[in-house]
Amino acid sequence: MTNDSTTARRRASFTALDSATREELALVREAEVALYDDLPRRILDQLEQLHHVPNGHPVSQLEHCLQAATRAFRDGRSEDYVVCVLVHDIGDVICPHNHAVLAAMMLRPFVDESLCWMVEKHPVFQQHHFYGTLGRDANRRDAYRDSPYYDMTVEFCERYDQCSFDPGYDSLPLSFFKPMVERIFANRGGK
Incomplete structure (x- = not known):
């Protein structure tokens, strides 16, 4: 949270919203x-x-996202796309258990619906790359074949997600992506 001690110390005194004064609601808005x-x-x-999430992969979950x-x-993808890939x-x-839904919900006010759909559905599409090895149905993604975002999600998993577990890959650091994250999430959900 912002280290503005004035904002942190100033609190309204209402105990129910229906008794809040205009001044108290202004404090809430300021916060x-x-x-x-x-x-x-x-x-x-x-x-x-994500660096601390146990995953058993050759790299941390943070390194995977990076x-x-x-x-x-x-590959020259748009900034919106890159940030969605970073936070997927x-x-x-x-x-x-619902990591992709949470990520998509977080993104929804800030990026195009196609990118949110891609992020939300990526686990099912990712299964295509390993479920066969486990003797499971690797084609569960086919249930979404009629979606206009099907092909872009297939491509996301193929080009960026399923292949990003390489300990020798020269990833850019999180600090490189910081300005992109700041720009995408600075618009207060106004797309």
Whole structure:
């Protein structure tokens, strides 16, 4: 959160919203502005937490996201796309069973619906690359074949997600992506 001690100390005194005064609601709004202003930093902090997510992969979950985002950046993808790739697994920190849904919900006010759909559905599409090895249905993604975003999600998993577990890959650091994260999440959800 923003280190504005004035905002942190000033609190309304209402105990129910229907008794709040105009002045108290102005204090709430002031805090809300600080909350939005600080969103990019909190997202970057959550991304750093991916380093600690146990995953059994050859690289940390953070390194996986950095590799995927680096590949997308080097392919000349749009900034929105690169940031979506960077944060596609951010939900693993607190919501591993529905990590993609959480990431898509976080992105929805800031990027195009096609990118949110890609992020939300990527786990099913990612299964195509390893479920056969486990003796499971590797084609569950086919249930979404009629979606206009099917091909882009196939491509995301093929080019950026399933191949980003390489300990020798020269990923760009999180600090490189910081200005992109700040720009995408600075617009307060106004797309």
